[in-house]
Amino acid sequence: MKMFKIILAALLVILALVITASALTTRGTLPTLLERMDPENLAAQDAAMQKAKDRVTTALAENNPERAQRSLDRYINGFSAQLTLSGRVGYDLFFFRNGPSMLALALFLVVAAAGLIAHALDRSGRVRKLVLPAILITVLYVGVYIVENIAGANSMLMTVLKKGAIYALLAVSMNLLNGFTGLFSLGQAGFMLIGAYTYAIFSIETQSRAQVYQYYAGGIIQFQLPALVSIALAGLAAALFAFLIGWPVLRLKSDYLAIATLGFAEIIRAIFQYDGLGPLTNGSNLLRKFTVFDTALFPFAVAGVCIALIALLIHSTYGRSFKAIRDDEVAAEAMGINLYAHKQMAFVISSFFAGVGGALLAMYQTTVQAAAFTSAMTYEILLIVVIGGMGSISGSVIASFLFVAASEWWLRFLDNETMLGSFRVPLLRSGFRMVVFSVVIMAVVLFYRKGIMGDRELSLGRFRRRLSHRRKGGAQDG
């Protein structure tokens, strides 16, 4: 059984390598293949085959089976060569078109293989517990892929899924700070802005820079970095900034911290719109023409990995220290937790992921402008965190999708004037959606203070236990 798993894992790795190789070489091989597919070449081949076929007919008429056999072989060879060629071209074209998703598939296969090996070599049974979640996550991603192909990339459902995934990352990063460490920070929009701008600045197409930076002589950066590198840089820029402002800001207590971080976000917004930085930030004009994602799997993958990292952090020793600081700062310090170092750490890490989320948001919007990153944006994400439950990662994720779906989709009808027969439904007009929506939010904040999840996590174990409990209870009642 163990050998079987390892062999399967090896096969998966080989498959992944083949896919990677194909995806990476297809750009090079495609031109030569197309050259061979050239209509002129094909016409010559067709003529040769026609000739071979004619020869078969004449050989048969001359009653010369040997010659007929040879000509037939030649004819069939030519035919299968053409088939192979078109197969090759089809294969390469497929990888040419789906390169990034194929690389993602290869990565997934490698991860799956690693999981299989871990499962085979596992003695403690810890990996066994992860099998079901891993399968569920796979199903989720495959589901998103399938839905995207059925519903179309621009459908409302996909809009909600894409934006929801990005907001999930932003909400979880804010939750790390507000819900798990107890630092009431309102600087999220500022860090998102840094992330979005860093990403945009580094990934604008080189040939479009003159057009984008038309008022600033093409800008000062004249190169383009790959999307993933730019995203990492976006996170690092936000983290660096958080590191710098953390020194003064984190010494402040609760609401002073809130107002100081809010102030920093406003300062960042003013700086990025400053004319003097125009060659870098394009002043108060839009940044556009940067790399964007064309499949929802991209934000799902990036946000998924980031949220997983935050979850791992929260379940580590550091995470327990964060919670101790949240629950009682004085007691935590007495236990030997370095308050400042841990606060700084939570602040920098949270800002890193806020920066990454900002970069994803820029990709989603396809343009960025500093003026949009107001404190209202921070409030929106804070409200998501509250609705999901302060101190619950799964709560934040669920609330993000609900929030985005409700505001972008489900409540849309409230914005349209509707006639029932000749009766005009009162109140329904542009803007009513957001009023209803904010009333719902207020209701949650006031009457349902713990939010969807409180500080618990969505857990399969608890779900299973509850099910079995209910079954037992039902049996007793019966």
Add this chain to the structure above:
Amino acid sequence: MTEFISANLPYLLAGISVGGQYALIAIGYTMVYGILRLINFAHGDIFTVAAYCMVYMNATMPLYISLPLTIVFTVALGLAVERVAYKPLRDAPRMSIMISAIGVSYLLQNLMWYVTGGLAQQYPTIPWISSTISIYTATTKMVTLVTPVLTLVLVVLLVQLIKHTKIGMAMRAVSRDFETSRLMGIKINGVISVTFAIGSFLAAVGSMLYFSNYTAVTPTAGAMPGLKAFVAAVFGGIGSIPGAVIGAFIIGIAENIIKALGWTAFSDAFTFALLIVILIFKPTGLFGEAVHEKV
């Protein structure tokens, strides 16, 4: 010298005027914070609602009715917000109340957006204060001169109220120690309501003065002055009324000096930079009392 004065006088006047308007908003922040330890994020939006109220009422009513009615409506709104959004959370953690305040701000902004259709509205001209006058070489509106005077009068009245009346004494007691004053038989809810009423009244007056100068009213027009007034309150030492007033004048004047220097883009950023500097070096502000944390 005269050139220098004539070049800078308009900015100085604008600074004093806007400082007075910030002061009127800042008092609302500082009083609520003094009593509830709550940053009332919705205060800036109440300020904007007052402006809209004036716009709509003035369209149908003469000024001598719409003006007092606006004030009454704003005070009622302030009381309603307190009753609905803050009172149920009296014993909840501070973070929850602050989140509730943010929720109210979000709600009010969306509500204003819905009612007005998001278009900027022209603020009505109030006779006399909107008339233009010239002082020395600078031409300005009467409101520029009225604001500081009116602000000072109102502040003096307020300070008298707090120092010499029973309700004022109750307010001082509650802001010193919430729990103990409750035990001493002070009706906390009444005191809090009065605080919100005073804050909203001053915000309504401030909004009339402010929007007589900057005549376009949009649903988010109050957010920035609100935040700046809050900064002023922190700058002066939150909980202290004279502190809030002085802080507001300093910020209003400094902001306009920055504009005079040609750094208009940074006038907002400067306010927040000032806030951060003061928080680092004197976290309790100019006139605030030091708070010691007890285990």
